[in-house]
Amino acid sequence: xxxxxxxxxxxxxxxxxGAGIAGLYLIHRFRExxxxxxxxxxxxxxxxxxxxxxxxxxxxxxxxxxxxYSWSKELLDEWEWSEHFAAQPETLKYLNFVADKFDxxxxxxxNSRVMSCVYDVQAxxxxxxxxxxxxxxxxxxxxxxxxxxxxxTPDFSGRESYRGLSWHTSDWPAYPVxxxxxxxxxxxxxxxxxxxxxxxxxxxGQLTVFQRTANYCKPLRNGPISPNEQxxxxxxxxxxxxxCKNSAGGFIHDFDERSAFDxxxxxxxxxxxxxxxxxxxxxxxxxxxxIMTDEKANETAAEFARDKIRAQVNDPLIADILTPTxxxxxxxxxxxxxxxxxSYNRDNVKLVNLKKTPIEYFxxxxxxxxxxxxxxxxxxxxxxxxxxxxxxxxxxxxxxxGLSLRNKWKDGPRTFLGLTTVGFPNMFISGGPHNAASFxxxxxxxxxxxxxITDCIKYLRKNGYSKLQATPEAESAWTEHVxxxxxxxxxxxxxxxxMGSNIPGKKRQFxxxxxxxxxxxxxCEKVVSEKYVAFDLE
Ligand code: NA7
Numbered sequence: 001x002x003x004x005x006x007x008x009x010x011x012x013x014x015x016x017x018g019a020g021i022a023g024l025y026l027i028h029r030f031r032e033x034x035x036x037x038x039x040x041x042x043x044x045x046x047x048x049x050x051x052x053x054x055x056x057x058x059x060x061x062x063x064x065x066x067x068x069y070s071w072s073k074e075l076l077d078e079w080e081w082s083e084h085f086a087a088q089p090e091t092l093k094y095l096n097f098v099a100d101k102f103d104x105x106x107x108x109x110x111n112s113r114v115m116s117c118v119y120d121v122q123a124x125x126x127x128x129x130x131x132x133x134x135x136x137x138x139x140x141x142x143x144x145x146x147x148x149x150x151x152x153t154p155d156f157s158g159r160e161s162y163r164g165l166s167w168h169t170s171d172w173p174a175y176p177v178x179x180x181x182x183x184x185x186x187x188x189x190x191x192x193x194x195x196x197x198x199x200x201x202x203x204x205g206q207l208t209v210f211q212r213t214a215n216y217c218k219p220l221r222n223g224p225i226s227p228n229e230q231x232x233x234x235x236x237x238x239x240x241x242x243x244c245k246n247s248a249g250g251f252i253h254d255f256d257e258r259s260a261f262d263x264x265x266x267x268x269x270x271x272x273x274x275x276x277x278x279x280x281x282x283x284x285x286x287x288x289x290x291i292m293t294d295e296k297a298n299e300t301a302a303e304f305a306r307d308k309i310r311a312q313v314n315d316p317l318i319a320d321i322l323t324p325t326x327x328x329x330x331x332x333x334x335x336x337x338x339x340x341x342x343s344y345n346r347d348n349v350k351l352v353n354l355k356k357t358p359i360e361y362f363x364x365x366x367x368x369x370x371x372x373x374x375x376x377x378x379x380x381x382x383x384x385x386x387x388x389x390x391x392x393x394x395x396x397x398x399x400x401x402g403l404s405l406r407n408k409w410k411d412g413p414r415t416f417l418g419l420t421t422v423g424f425p426n427m428f429i430s431g432g433p434h435n436a437a438s439f440x441x442x443x444x445x446x447x448x449x450x451x452x453i454t455d456c457i458k459y460l461r462k463n464g465y466s467k468l469q470a471t472p473e474a475e476s477a478w479t480e481h482v483x484x485x486x487x488x489x490x491x492x493x494x495x496x497x498x499m500g501s502n503i504p505g506k507k508r509q510f511x512x513x514x515x516x517x518x519x520x521x522x523x524c525e526k527v528v529s530e531k532y533v534a535f536d537l538e
Pocket of ligand 1: 148154187188189190191192193210211212213333354382383384385495496497502
C-alpha cells in the first residue's frame, strides 16, 4: 500500500515524466536553458525501455552505432559498442554511463508513477501528482513516456486461476531464472518473442509456443565490432547520423529508388539475396521503393522471405504454420532473428497454431485450447504493448475546462506534429502518436523532438510568452495529413501495434507518421521559421 501522505515538492519550470532515452536528454537540454525541473520515473532506475525489457535475448534491431546519442562528440569518442547490435545489458550500461557523465540522476525521483496532470487555467500551471503522494506544479509538462512502454497482457478467461509462475516479457524477473528443467509456454511471436524464444530454447526443459499470426523474420546477422571497424565507426559518426537523418526511418538503410518491376526477375532475386545477406533491416527499409505501397511489388519480397523461412525448418507442417500469408511483408515491424526458425527443429520446442486451435481459457495448471489441455510451470506473455498512446492513457491528463486526454483521443489521437494537442497548453509529448518517432530508429527521432521542444520553450521564454497551444486548424490539418499518408501504404492492411489493432477496444487507426524523417523535420522547421504561427501564443 502506498502512503496517503502528500508531499509538496514545489513549483518548477518543467516536469518531465520518464527517465528513458528522451527523458535523459531533456534533463540535459533544460539544464542548458537554465530551467528548474523535476523528473518522475516509475522504475527503480533509469533507462526506460532498456530498464524494463531485460528478457533473455533482448537487443537492438538498429545498428548500435546509429542508436546512441549524437549530441556529444566527447560521448561518441568515449563510448565503444562491443557488437553491431548490442544486447540489453550493454545498452542499459550505456544509458547509465551517459547519466553519470552528465550528472543527470540528481533531478530524477525513482519509484514514482505520475497518476494525474491537471491544468489550472487561471494560474497557467500544471499540477502533477504521483502514486507515492508527491505533488508538484510546473509551467510545462513533457511526457517522455515511451512508445512501447505500456505492456499488454490479454485478458484470457480464467487467467487468475493459473497457479504456476507467469510474467510479461517487459517484467522479466530481475533475479536469475533457470528454465532448464521447466515446462514453459510463450504466448506471442512478435519481435520480442522471436528474440526470447531463440535464447531460452537453448536451455529449457520443454517449450511450447502459442502463435496467432506468423511473422516475416529476417536474419539479424549480429557480430562483434572488430578494432578496425571500431575506428572506422568513430571516424564516420557524422556521416552515419546524416544518413539516418535523410532516410525514411532514421536508420542507415533507405529505400532503393527503383520499383521492384524496374528490373528483371533474375536481377530482382539477386537484389533480394544481397539485401537478405545484409545486417539489420536492409531487406525491409532498403528494399525497392514500392514494396510498402504496391501489393504486387510487396508480394515478390514476401514470397522471397517465405522461401527463406521454409528452408530453415525441418518439418514442413511446422514450416507452413511459421510462414505468413495473411498480411504484406513489412506491414508489421519485421522481427530480426538469430536462429529463431531453427529453434523449432529442436525436439523440446513445440508450436501451437492458435488460428486453428485458439486458447479457450486458462486452468489451474496451464492452458486449454479448443483441442488440448497443457500444463506449464511458467507462462510468459510476449503479447506486446498498448503502443504509443498506452502510457499516456494510464495518466489522468486534464487540460482546459477539465478536458480529459483519454476522452479527446477515444476515436483516435489528434495532435499537431505528434508533439502537442489542442486543449492541453504547455504540454509536449516527446514520442507521441502521429510523430515520426513511432516509426523510427527511435533515438534519432527522439533527439530531434527533444531539441525541437526545448528550442520552442527557449523561444517562448526569450519572447516573453508563457502559454502555447496549437491552433485547432493546425491540428486538423496535421491529423488529416498523417492519416492520408498511411492510407497510401500497405501498413493499414495488417493488424499490428502500428494500427492500435492489437488492443481490444482501441480505435483501429494508424498511430505513426509515415512520411519519413526528412518530410517530418521539414514540417517542424517550417513552424519554427514562421515563428510558431501554427500556435496560439500568450
Ligand atoms: P508485438 O509485435 O505486438 O507482438 C505481440 C505478439 O503477441 C503477437 O505475436 C500477437 O499476435 C501476440 N498476441 C497478442 N495478443 C494475443 C492473444 N490474445 N492471443 C494470442 N496471441 C496474442 O509485440 P512485441 O513485444 O513482440 O514487439 C513490440 C515491438 O518491440 C516491436 O515492434 C519492436 O519495435 C520492439 P498477433 O500478431 O496480434 O496475432
